[in-house]
Amino acid sequence: MDIKKYTALIDGELSQIGFPDSPNQLYDPLRYFLQIGGKRIRPMLTLLGAELFGGTYEKAMSQALSIEVFHNFTLIHDDIMDEAPLRRNFQTIHEKWNRDVAILSGDVLMIKAYQLLGQIEGKLLPDAFALFNKTAIEVCEGQQMDMDFEQRSDVTIDEYIEMIRLKTSVLLGCALEMGAIVAEASSNDRALIYDFGQHIGIAFQIQDDILDLYANPDKFGKQVGGDVIANKKTMLHLTAVQNATKEQLEVLKQLQNEDNVELKVDRTRRLFDQLDIRSLCEARMQEHYDIAMQSLAKIEVEEAQKAKLIGLANFLMNREV
Amino acid sequence: MDIKKYTALIDGELSQIGFPDSPNQLYDPLRYFLQIGGKRIRPMLTLLGAELFGGTYEKAMSQALSIEVFHNFTLIHDDIMDEAPLRRNFQTIHEKWNRDVAILSGDVLMIKAYQLLGQIEGKLLPDAFALFNKTAIEVCEGQQMDMDFEQRSDVTIDEYIEMIRLKTSVLLGCALEMGAIVAEASSNDRALIYDFGQHIGIAFQIQDDILDLYANPDKFGKQVGGDVIANKKTMLHLTAVQNATKEQLEVLKQLQNEDNVELKVDRTRRLFDQLDIRSLCEARMQEHYDIAMQSLAKIEVEEAQKAKLIGLANFLMNREV
Numbered sequence: 001m002d003i004k005k006y007t008a009l010i011d012g013e014l015s016q017i018g019f020p021d022s023p024n025q026l027y028d029p030l031r032y033f034l035q036i037g038g039k040r041i042r043p044m045l046t047l048l049g050a051e052l053f054g055g056t057y058e059k060a061m062s063q064a065l066s067i068e069v070f071h072n073f074t075l076i077h078d079d080i081m082d083e084a085p086l087r088r089n090f091q092t093i094h095e096k097w098n099r100d101v102a103i104l105s106g107d108v109l110m111i112k113a114y115q116l117l118g119q120i121e122g123k124l125l126p127d128a129f130a131l132f133n134k135t136a137i138e139v140c141e142g143q144q145m146d147m148d149f150e151q152r153s154d155v156t157i158d159e160y161i162e163m164i165r166l167k168t169s170v171l172l173g174c175a176l177e178m179g180a181i182v183a184e185a186s187s188n189d190r191a192l193i194y195d196f197g198q199h200i201g202i203a204f205q206i207q208d209d210i211l212d213l214y215a216n217p218d219k220f221g222k223q224v225g226g227d228v229i230a231n232k233k234t235m236l237h238l239t240a241v242q243n244a245t246k247e248q249l250e251v252l253k254q255l256q257n258e259d260n261v262e263l264k265v266d267r268t269r270r271l272f273d274q275l276d277i278r279s280l281c282e283a284r285m286q287e288h289y290d291i292a293m294q295s296l297a298k299i300e301v302e303e304a305q306k307a308k309l310i311g312l313a314n315f316l317m318n319r320e321v
Numbered sequence: 322m323d324i325k326k327y328t329a330l331i332d333g334e335l336s337q338i339g340f341p342d343s344p345n346q347l348y349d350p351l352r353y354f355l356q357i358g359g360k361r362i363r364p365m366l367t368l369l370g371a372e373l374f375g376g377t378y379e380k381a382m383s384q385a386l387s388i389e390v391f392h393n394f395t396l397i398h399d400d401i402m403d404e405a406p407l408r409r410n411f412q413t414i415h416e417k418w419n420r421d422v423a424i425l426s427g428d429v430l431m432i433k434a435y436q437l438l439g440q441i442e443g444k445l446l447p448d449a450f451a452l453f454n455k456t457a458i459e460v461c462e463g464q465q466m467d468m469d470f471e472q473r474s475d476v477t478i479d480e481y482i483e484m485i486r487l488k489t490s491v492l493l494g495c496a497l498e499m500g501a502i503v504a505e506a507s508s509n510d511r512a513l514i515y516d517f518g519q520h521i522g523i524a525f526q527i528q529d530d531i532l533d534l535y536a537n538p539d540k541f542g543k544q545v546g547g548d549v550i551a552n553k554k555t556m557l558h559l560t561a562v563q564n565a566t567k568e569q570l571e572v573l574k575q576l577q578n579e580d581n582v583e584l585k586v587d588r589t590r591r592l593f594d595q596l597d598i599r600s601l602c603e604a605r606m607q608e609h610y611d612i613a614m615q616s617l618a619k620i621e622v623e624e625a626q627k628a629k630l631i632g633l634a635n636f637l638m639n640r641e642v
Contacts, residue, residue, distance in 0.1 A: 023465040077428060081421040100402040100468060103424060107398060107431070108461040114435060115454045122447045126439070129446065133436045140429040144344040147421060 003312060006047060006057075010040045013065055017112070029093045029105040030112075033072060036090040041316070042175040043068040048309050049179020049193055052301060060182040063128065066116035067175045069109060070132075074139055076106035081147065110136075120182065128181050135174035142167025149233055157238050157284075161202060169201025192295045199292035200313050206285040207317060209234040213269055214278055219320040225265030231256045235281050236272060243275050289317060324633060327368060327378075331361045334386055338433070350414045350426040351433075354393060357411040362637070363496040364389040369630050370500020370514055373622060381503040384449065387437035388496045390430060391453075395460055397427035402468065431457075441503065449502050456495035463488025470554055478559050478605075482523060490522025513616045520613035521634050527606040528638060530555040534590055535599055546586030552577045556602050557593060564596050610638060 014034050019027040043064035050060035057064075078084075079092040080102050086092060094102035120128050145163040149155045176197040180190045211220065212227040213236060227234045244252060251271060258264040272278065292313065296306055335355050340348040364385035371381035378385075399405075400413040401423050407413060415423035441449050466484040470476045497518040501511045532541065533548040534557060548555045565573060572592060579585040593599065613634065617627055 020462075023462055023469055025469060026462060026465040077424055080424060103398055103401060104461055104465055104468075107428075108458055110428070110431060111454055111457045111461065114450070115458075118447070118450050118454060123443070125446050125450065126443045129435070129439050129450070133432055133439060136432045137429055137436075140425055140432065141341075141344055141347060144347040144425055147425075148344055148346060 003044070003315065006044045007040045009057075010043045010047075010064065010068065011037070013061060014068065017065065017069070017116075025097065025101055026105055026108060029076075029097055029101055030109055032090075032096070033076060033087075033093055033105075033109075034069075036088050038068075038072075038088065040068060041312075042071050042171060044312065045172060045175035045197060046179040046182075048312065049176035049197075050183045051179070052193065052299070052305055052309060053180050053183035053185040053189065054301075055179065055183030060179045062116045062119035063178045063182055064175070066113045066132070067171065067178060069116060070113035070136065071171060073106050073109040073113060074143070076102055076109065078143060080106075081143070124181055124184070128178060131174055131177055131181065135170050138166045138170045142170075155233055155238060157235070157242060160233070160235060160238050164205040165198065165202055168205050169198045172201035172204075173197035189299055192299050195295040196292045196299075196309070199288040199295070200316065203285045203288040203292065204316050206235050206281055206288070207319075209236055210278060210281050210285070211320070212236070213265070213272070216320055225261075225268070228265050228268045229261050235284070236277050239277050239280050239284075240272055240275055243277070243280070244271075248275070285317075289313070324365065324636065327365045328361050330378075331364045331368075331385065331389065332358075334382060335361075335389065338386065338390070338437075346418065346422055347426050347429055350397075350418055350422055351430055353411075353417070354397060354408075354414055354426075354430075355390075357409050359389075359393075359409065361389060362633075363392050363492060365633065366493060366496040366518060367500040367503075369633065370497035370518075371504045372500070373514065373620070373626055373630060374501050374504035374506040374510065375622075376500065376504030381500045383437045383440035384499045384503055385496070387434045387453070388492065388499060390437060391434035391457065392492060394427050394430040394434060395464070397423055397430065399464060401427075402464070445502055445505070449499060452495055452498055452502065456491050459487045459491045463491075476554055476559060478556070478563060481554070481556060481559050485526040486519065486523055489526050490519045493522035493525075494518035510620055513620050516616040517613045517620075517630070520609040520616070521637065524606045524609040524613065525637050527556050527602055527609070528640075530557055531599060531602050531606070532640075533557070534586070534593070546582070546589070549586050549589045550582050556605070557598050560598050560601050560605075561593055561596055564598070564601070565592075569596070606638075610634070 017034065019030055021027070046060050046064035046067055047057035051057055075087060076093055079087055080094045080099060084092050085095050092102070093105060097105075114132075117128060117132055118125065142163055142165070145159075146167055149160070149163065173194040174197070177190050177194040180193050185193070209227065212222075212234065213225055215224055217224045223229070227236075240252060241249065248271060252268070255264055255268050255271070258267070293310075296309065299306070338355065340351055342348070367381050367385035367388055368378035372378055396408060397414050400408055401415045401420060405413050406416050413423070414426060418426075435453075438449060438453055439446065463484055463486070466480075467488055470481070470484065494515040495518070498511050498515040501514050506514070530548065533543075533555065534546055536545055538545045544550070548557075561573060562570065569592060573589070576585055576589050576592070579588070614631075617630065620627070
């Protein structure tokens with residue numbers, strides 16, 4: 001099955017998660033939010049993780065949905081904290097309804113994720129539950145670190161990588177390992193596939209930061225340079241800070257206060273180009289991609305079985321949006 | 322062991338729940354919030370539920386803490402929604418820190434509740450997990466109904482009872498049944514003890530509404546008539562609306578706009594007394610108390626085993642605060 005078919009399958013299953021009619025202020029927002037789409041990478045990883053170890057994707061479907069539903073819960077609450085008006089060009093829940101609705105429907109969605117997780121063979125539940133809980137806590141820690149970093153001017157690259165690891169990457173590792181648990185893989189294999197997912201996740205997130213400034217504007221769905229305009233401390237920015245001369249640092253600082261956004265983005269890009277920031281970040285991305293592939297290589301299943309996962313990883317690495 | 326010893330034991334265990342040092346904006350609020358106290362009724366019910374069916378309280382401790390931690394998560398998020406400045410005379414988290422900290426530390430506390438729940442024998446986890454998830458969703462539904470009711474003027478007494486059942490009482494039933502699960506009680510006994518808890522919970526909540534206006538001011542920890550001043554649609558208010566003549570309804574409506582709070586409380590009490598509201602509400606409370614006791618009576622354990630539970634129920638029913 002190719003990636004598009006998995007996405008369609010997952011979208012179909014998500015739309016069939018039953019929510020009661022009432023209280024409708026609690027459940028309407030969830031019906032709405034789960035329909036606005038997404039790449040569905042996480043649940044796909046769970047299905048592929050199960051297949052890698054000889055399980056069927058059908059058997060891992062509830063756990064795949066659980067991970068996606070949990071991810072959506074984090075988006076709902078993150079959107080409140082970020083005061084984001086839009087998510088994938090749709091109004092966020094706190095905008096379309098209000099803050100309280102977004103808090104409470106987010107809460108109930110997290111519990112729904114646990115309910116879906118629970119649809120697993122009883123003997124597998126303790127492991128699945130422990131992995132899920134550990135990951136969920138880490139994701140919250142990552143979100144807190146992200147918010148803390150906004151207030152700090154001394155964030156190091158290592159701290160930044162640790163933040164994206166927690167906020168984003170552990171859930172990709174968890175998604176894959178969850179599939180492995182359903183397929184009853186060995187604990188060694190479970191650790192390897194988790195590691196693969198985690199490092200692909202870090203590489204993916206660095207790629208995200210690079211694309212913000214270096215994407216093809218014709219294909220990129222968002223404004224190019226959005227992170228630069230918002231003075232976000234991305235991998236590009238932190239790498240620039242680390243490599244800049246005192247004079248260049250001064251220029252960077254001035255650019256943060258530049259009101260002409262076109263000028264701001266262009267000059268920042270020019271400065272980054274002088275410092276070779278794109279290559280430096282791509283090298284760091286490649287590092288994590290390589291670690292991921294080394295972990296995958298150690299898993300003793302037919303190489304053909306790994307093809308889909310490698311395909312998905314390469315798709316994520318070479319995307320333009 | 323008497324009730325005070327259980328409370329002290331639970332407080333001790335709660336203070337030993339380990340939270341990491343960092344991110345401290347995530348964990349400091351939780352250390353703070355779990356220390357500000359509370360009646361600890363829910364975890365006590367879990368311990369008593371386990372003992373009722375021949376289990377030890379030690380074996381049920383993690384699950385007891387899980388219920389209390391979940392309860393505290395709901396308080397943190399409810400306080401944001403209610404914009405409450407104080408909880409048990411301590412600043413609420415969103416006041417002492419900010420909204421985002423209260424959302425995210427609440428989220429992580431809910432996950433912590435699941436982690437504590439997971440410290441149960443593997444074979445018991447599926448039942449414990451299913452009960453917990455179902456209850457957690459109901460509690461959110463109850464909170465949403467409570468918020469919906471603020472915007473409505475046609476709330477019936479039955480709807481109100483259903484709201485307090487979901488918002489408060491199911492968690493008491495769940496707490497007791499969780500103890501029964503740990504003690505490996507039969508499904509019939511589990512249903513009976515749940516029912517006991519649920520109806521004691523409803524009776525308790527009606528009692529809460531009655532105490533607001535009829536407590537002894539010297540012993541009551543809060544301002545007497547707080548619900549009246551805030552125009553809350555409590556059991557007293559809804560019963561008055563149902564029994565009032567057209568003229569009395571008009572008086573009640575005018576009183577809601579009265580700025581002199583002392584006058585407002587006194588005149589409302591006088592109107593309620595004319596309508597015998599206190600007795601009507603106490604009768605409704607007694608109904609649920611009786612159903613609870615009937616369920617308890619059907620449980621086939623030594624009557625002496627039930628003494629502590631009956632003691633706790635009577636303590637809750639006859640409290641003055």
